[in-house]
Amino acid sequence: MTDPLPGNAPAPLAVTLGEPSGVGPDIVLMLKAAETARGAAAGTDVGAAPLPPLFVLADPAMLFARAERLGLLDRLSFTTIAAPEDAAAVPSNALAVLPLAHRQSEAPGTPQAENGAGTIEAIDRATAFALSKRAGAIVTGPIDKKALYDVGFRHPGHTEYLAELCAEAAATPLMPVMLLTGPELSCVPVTIHVPISAVPQMLSTALIVATCRIVAADYRRRLKVARPRLAVAGLNPHAGEKGAIGREDETVVRPAVEALRAEGIDVVGPLPADTMFHPPARARYDVAVCMYHDQALIPAKTLAFDATVNVTLGLPIIRTSPDHGTAADIAGSGKARPDSFRAAILLAARMARAEAAAASA
Ligand SMILES: NC(=O)C1=CN([C@@H]2O[C@H](COP(=O)(O)OP(=O)(O)OC[C@H]3O[C@@H](n4cnc5c(N)ncnc54)[C@H](O)[C@@H]3O)[C@@H](O)[C@H]2O)C=CC1
Numbered sequence: 001m002t003d004p005l006p007g008n009a010p011a012p013l014a015v016t017l018g019e020p021s022g023v024g025p026d027i028v029l030m031l032k033a034a035e036t037a038r039g040a041a042a043g044t045d046v047g048a049a050p051l052p053p054l055f056v057l058a059d060p061a062m063l064f065a066r067a068e069r070l071g072l073l074d075r076l077s078f079t080t081i082a083a084p085e086d087a088a089a090v091p092s093n094a095l096a097v098l099p100l101a102h103r104q105s106e107a108p109g110t111p112q113a114e115n116g117a118g119t120i121e122a123i124d125r126a127t128a129f130a131l132s133k134r135a136g137a138i139v140t141g142p143i144d145k146k147a148l149y150d151v152g153f154r155h156p157g158h159t160e161y162l163a164e165l166c167a168e169a170a171a172t173p174l175m176p177v178m179l180l181t182g183p184e185l186s187c188v189p190v191t192i193h194v195p196i197s198a199v200p201q202m203l204s205t206a207l208i209v210a211t212c213r214i215v216a217a218d219y220r221r222r223l224k225v226a227r228p229r230l231a232v233a234g235l236n237p238h239a240g241e242k243g244a245i246g247r248e249d250e251t252v253v254r255p256a257v258e259a260l261r262a263e264g265i266d267v268v269g270p271l272p273a274d275t276m277f278h279p280p281a282r283a284r285y286d287v288a289v290c291m292y293h294d295q296a297l298i299p300a301k302t303l304a305f306d307a308t309v310n311v312t313l314g315l316p317i318i319r320t321s322p323d324h325g326t327a328a329d330i331a332g333s334g335k336a337r338p339d340s341f342r343a344a345i346l347l348a349a350r351m352a353r354a355e356a357a358a359a360s361a
């Protein structure tokens with residue numbers, strides 16, 4: 001995961017904390033404190049790969065308050081920076097913080113309406129840094145979607161919002177693809193944050209084809225899988241039982257798989273979703289392309305909740321995120337596990353190195 005690519009060192013990672021009342025701040029602080037402990041215990045194994053260079057976009061006062069609540073101040077210091085480029089000079093025992101214009105309050109477990117502007121500012125600025133290559137990738141902490149909707153955020157989640165920000169910058173429409181990737185399973189939902197009742201209408205052969213093309217291309221370029229094997233799930237029970245239990249698998253999904261195979265993409269399907277996630281079935285593909293959110297995310301989170309990472313494909317920037325949400329029930333308690341956030345940071349760094357190598361090839 002930490003293999004260097006000489007001459008292609010990407011810029012530091014831009015990290016957003018998401019909802020300040022959630023576990024995003026806890027986890028980043030805990031990861032950095034563990035890193036500092038590693039430095040203090042030089043020569044001993046603290047059991048995790050070192051973090052790559054990164055900086056956090058946040059209100060330093062909010063972060064300090066959460067660190068104090070978690071009892072981490074004796075193991076952690078903060079250095080405020082004015083620009084991403086300053087992160088390189090921050091000592092490894094300090095957390096580089098790029099202050100937001102908006103103030104943020106801490107209030108574990110209770111989203112504060114006035115925090116919404118800072119949450120969105122962090123995402124906007126991290127994305128701008130990544131687009132201008134001043135950040136190698138962005139790693140986002142979980143947002144409370146309803147709390148942001150309540151203050152006027154008009155996007156279902158990061159995935160769709162980041163696509164819109166990148167499309168504005170590129171002046172061209174972009175289609176984001178959500179990938180949940182873990183040690184045992186990688187899954188993509190073709191439809192993302194939509195009510196289940198809207199899924200059959202939204203699914204089309206063109207949407208499945210476009211999704212799979214993006215998956216195949218990003219697997220090759222950014223995940224270094226030369227010939228990714230895709231397995232497409234059916235929509236209906238038993239993949240429609242040849243049309244007897246729903247027609248979509250024959251009229252929508254199968255034509256997409258045939259079109260993709262004609263293009264040379266290694267893809268099978270439609271497969272019955274209930275029998276494609278057991279171990280021997282998983283060994284036959286690199287990524288499962290699913291028809292709706294929970295068809296993909298239930299197996300991914302069930303198999304490896306602590307190690308799965310959410311990646312947005314199809315964008316000119318690299319974005320990763322932990323698989324979990326704000327975990328408001330445990331925010332500020334020190335009970336949050338930082339593993340998925342750590343995996344998101346390490347994967348972002350690996351993808352940024354692959355991207356830098358591909359760009360200079
Ligand atoms: N990328 C993002 O911004 C995401 C945001 N969300 C948002 O998070 C909010 C809460 O969603 P939920 O469905 O309740 O899922 P959740 O993942 O926040 O919590 C589900 C359960 O898992 C536990 N949990 C979650 N992360 C944990 C961690 N790191 N360590 C230990 N335990 C952990 C929680 O305590 C809770 O019991 C919603 O507003 C949702 O929209 C959810 C997923 C991703």
Ligand SMILES: NCC(=O)COP(=O)(O)O
Pocket residue numbers: 143156157158159160297310321
């Ligand atoms: N359940 C995954 C999820 O909601 C992630 O959303 P996003 O904010 O990463 O788009």
